Amino acid sequence: MRRLLVVVPLALIVVALLVGNAPAQELKLTVEEVRQRVLQSNRGVQSAKEEVNKAKSEIVTARAGAFPEIDLSSYYRRDFSIAPVFFEADGEIQQLKFGFKNNFGASISLRQPLWEGGKVFTAYKIAKQYHQYAQVGADRVGAVAVHDGELLLYRAILDEARVAVLKQALKTAEKNLEVVEAHHSQGMVSRFELMRARVERSNLLPRILGAESDVRLSKKRLQSFLDIDLDQPVALVEPDDDTSLESLGALEFFTDTALASRRELKQIDLMVDMTRRAVRVARAGYFPSLAAVSNYSWQSQSDEFTLSKNEATSFTAGVTLSLPIFDGGVTRGAVGKMKAEHRQSLINQQELTDQIRLEVEQAYDQLVQAQKMVQIHRETIAQAEEGLRIADLRYQAGEGTLLEVLSAQTVLTDVRTSLAEATFAFRRSLAALKLASNIDTIGD
Structure with a gap:
């Protein structure tokens, strides 16, 4: 029995240690997963939701002005000690x-x-509108956060693609080095060419180390943005991009959609109405107030x-x-201030409309240009791969030079890197167009 009492706790401790030391399961991050985590866990989104709660409390405060105070x-x-009262009576002092x-x-x-001069009811309406303003603002913060989360994911995927390109180049350089070493052993090439092939391979190693460091940092930034433990292993799932843009609508469609649904326009419309009502609240200082007591x-x-x-x-x-008879100009100053804020909101409304048009047009043009760059680099890669294949065959046959091989290899590496960067630019432009037009998917 005593042995059992000793063995069981020891077994539990061993199991706990094994479980604790087990590697954490890798978390796969897709675009959809990033979007969901942003809306659920991003600190900026949570802060915006608290702003909505604050605005809701302002409604209660404004409504309280219409209820009795008890x-x-x-x-x-x-x-x-009670102090006496002294007085004179019949010639004597009495107390x-x-x-x-x-x-x-x-x-x-x-x-x-x-x-109260209409102040209470108007203030209540303003408070309700401000709650709507805060809610729309929270939705806008969520949309921007989703956009930023997608960009962090795409940036990390780009860094991974750069690592993959460099590793492909390293593999090619090692294969090329084997050929040069074989030729050198047969006396077909000089020691200079052998050293050059070795240097070409060695130069890739620090670049790979730096690129891998960039990947780790990119993942950490993404995890921090999504409120994921920085020690949690993650795997990035690259999206299947349709870069043909066959279903891309016309620019006018995105512009009209943005002007009809952008959250900032809804906010500025509410601000215009709130400042108009605020003028009435300020004018209430001119009117009498009546209360039952x-x-x-x-x-x-x-x-x-x-x-x-x-x-x-x-x-x-x-x-x-x-x-109120005279307040030193306090009410007059308040009315003037509210009128100025109302006029300012009207100016901002027109400026925002023009700004949104420009944002949509810029994002649309950048997306079209990015799509063309992706197509160009895809076609160039096939040519660069063929060029490297021909250079390798010529060198192995003794007809070409090592310089031709290295040049072809450099061109292929550059084109592959350019394709990865163009793909990132396409994804970034697509995300920007979604944000600018307030449309979730192309063609919706």
Whole structure:
């Protein structure tokens, strides 16, 4: 039994250590997975959602101005020494003491605004509009965050592609070195050519190390943006791109869609209306305010510590009217400020419309240009591969030179790198067009 009590805990400890030391499962990140994680975990998106909650609280605050204010208060006072009142009677100074040692009291008061120059109702409408403004802003933050998350993914994929291109070049350089070494052993090439082939191979190694470092950093940036543990292994899944753009609509379609649905335009429309209403709120300072008031109070006084002696109550009700006569120009200044902000919002509205048109047109043109570059580099790769194949055959047959082979190899590496960069530019331009036009997919 004792052995069992010792063996079982030890077995559990060993299992726990094995589980703890097991390598973490690799997390695959697709474009769709990145989008979902951005909306769920990105810190900027979460902060924007809290801004919506703040705006919702402003509605409650503005609405409170239309409800009555009810206050309850109470007190207790102990008079340790009561000051007498002196007076003269029949030629003699007399004194009397008024009051008791213990004083209790309580009151409840009510104030109900009846008219505040329309300020309360207008402020409530502004608060509701600001909640919509914040919600639209949060949606915009989410869209921008998704766009940024996609770019981080595409950047990391580009860095991986650069590593793959360099490793292909290294493989070709090693194969080329084997051929040169064979020729050198047969006395067909000089030692200079052998050293040159070795240097060409060695020069690729530090470039590969640097490119691999770029991949690690790109992944870390993406993981940080998605709020993923930086020690979590991730695998990037490259999207299947349709670079033909056969279903790409006309520029006018994207422009019209952007002008009809861009969140910034919805926000500026709300801002124009809010500033217009804010002028009315400021003007309310010129008007009188009317409120109903009521108060009920109770008090008790006694030399003994009791609430049941010498009690008295009172109840009052009425209305109060406050008419502003002169405030030193405070209201006038507030009205002028709100009018200026309203005019400013109208100017910003027109400027934003023009800016959105330009954003859509720029993103559209960049996408078309990026697609052409992808097509050009794909065609060039086939030619560069054929050029390297011919240079290799010529060199192996003793008709070509090592310089021809190295030049062809460099050209192929450059073209492959250019294709990876052009593909990244295409994806970046496509993401920019989606963001600018507020369209999720091409052709929708």
